[in-house]
Amino acid sequence: MHDKNFEYYRKVRNNGGIVYNNDNQCWEIYSYEACKYALMHDYIFSSNPEYAGGNGGLSFINMDNPEHKEYRNITAPYFMATKINNMESNIADISNKLINNLNANSDIVKDYAVKLPVSVISELLGIPETERSKFKEWSDYIIGNKRDKNFDNVNNYMVNKLSELFAGNYSNGIISVINSGSVNNKNLDIREKIGYIMLLIIGGNETTTNLITNMLKVLSDNNDIMKNLNNDRDLHSFIEETLRYYSPIQFLPHRFIKEDTEINGVKMNKGERLSLFLGSANRDEDMFDNADKFILRDKNEHIAFGRGSHMCIGAPLARLEANIALNDFLENYKKIKIDNKKSMLLENPMVYGYQKMFFE
Ligand code: HEM
Incomplete structure (x- = not known):
């Protein structure tokens, strides 16, 4: 995703904000109100691909209520801010170690922003200490959707290890919560349990990595802002504004129309697909004053974490990690300047973030 896409978003918003993409056979929604409308009306705009002739998934991000809620609720209480904030000193330790190991030649993506969330x-x-490095390898495959000759080894190893933990009534962390969780009074089967863990890995890693690098980009581009981040309230506004301005997920490609409907007078048919451009909605001038400016705002109702029933379960965790990362970079660096020659944005238009980042 490149910055020039923001100009394209604006053009589409100025022309009604809804277009049909013939190449992808998909409606694309660019305005804030229309994106929010689709997110909030999940009984018309389904998350289940079966409504557009696709295959349903194992994970609850592709399910509709009431089934979706049953799966989500197994772990939802453990992702609430009150629970997650207990991890603060743990996360601070991890961040501290990583930042102390950085040097002038470090790739901030590889050496910090990827490692922290994983x-x-x-x-x-609750992955046992002894399995952490294999787990990291497995996560890298899952996050990068990468397949090579070593993939089967790592995947089989980790699936077997997790199955062993499940079978042995392992009593640590979210693994044990998933293990004892049930839907309709039935425990999840092994494929569902592994699928649940994979969803958490996919949902929580690259997104948070990108939020961290995007905060560093803002600091690099606005040295005056860096000097003025003095208290918790400023840090909070800074993180929210980064989420709005450079939304880590630029669009959600998976909503499926369950019955003939319309948005803003545009008729849409049952069985059609919809992409929701959160990154454009978050730059909509009808919603945000000076939307193309980075401003520490008091009120910031961005939809970078989505809205409605599927709203990001990991938002409190992502915010906590971002806060700790930001604090650590502010403490350890007097000035942050990205070396634009050596750094590179990710090519994928679905996400905003860096594939590599070096400081000058
Ligand atoms: C800056 C970081 C993050 C961003 C921008 C982000 C963004 C999002 C968005 C936009 C959705 C809504 C998807 C939809 O409506 O279809 C979502 C859902 C989800 N996210 Fe995140 N996320 C982040 C971090 C995390 C973390 C840290 C975790 C877990 C550890 C996580 C796990 C999930 C899960 C499991 C869902 C599915 C929720 C459901 O379907 O009910 N995310 N996320």
Whole structure:
């Protein structure tokens, strides 16, 4: 995703904000109100691909209520801010170690922004210390959707190890919560349990990595802002504004129309697909004054974490990790300047973030 896409978003918003993409056979929604409308009306705009002729998934991000809620609720209480905030000193330790190991040649993506969320999620899941490095390898495959000759080994190893933990009534972390959780009074089967863990890995890692690098980009581009981040309230506004301005997920490609409907007078048919451009909605001038400016706002109702029933379960965790990362970079660096020649944004238009980042 490149910054020039923001100009394209604006053009589409100025022309009604809804277009049909013939190549992808998909409606694309660019305005804030219309995105929010689709997110909030999940009984019309389903998350289940079966409504557009696709295959349903194992994970609850592709289910509709009431089934979705049953799966989500197994772990939801453990992701609430009150629970997650207990991890603060743990996360601070991880971040501290990583930041102390950085040097002038470090790739901030590889050496910090990728490692922090993966370590945190293995802690939260309760992966035993001895399995952490294999788990990290497995996560890298899952996050990168990468397949090579070593993949089968790592995947089989980790699936067997998790199955062993499940079978042995392992009593640590979210793994044990998933293990004892039930839907309709039935425990999840092994495929569902592994699928649940994979969803948490996919949902929670690259997104948080990107939020961290995007905060560093803002600091690099606005040295005056860096000097003025003095208290918790400023840090909070800074993180929320980064989520709005450079939304880690630029669009959600998976909503499926369950019955003929319309948005803003545009008729849509049952069985059609919808992409919701959160990154454009968050730059909508009808919603945000000076939307193309980075401003520490008092009120910031961005939808970078989505809205409605599927709203990000990991938002409190992502915010906590971002807060700790931001604090650590502010403490350890007097000035942050990204080396634009050596750094590179991710090519994938669905996400905003860096594939590599070096400081000058
Ligand atoms: C900056 C970081 C993050 C961003 C921008 C982000 C964004 C999102 C968005 C937009 C959705 C809504 C998807 C939809 O409506 O279809 C979502 C859902 C989800 N996220 Fe996140 N996320 C982040 C971090 C995390 C973390 C840290 C975790 C877990 C550890 C996580 C786990 C999930 C899960 C499991 C869902 C599915 C929720 C459901 O379907 O009910 N996310 N996320």
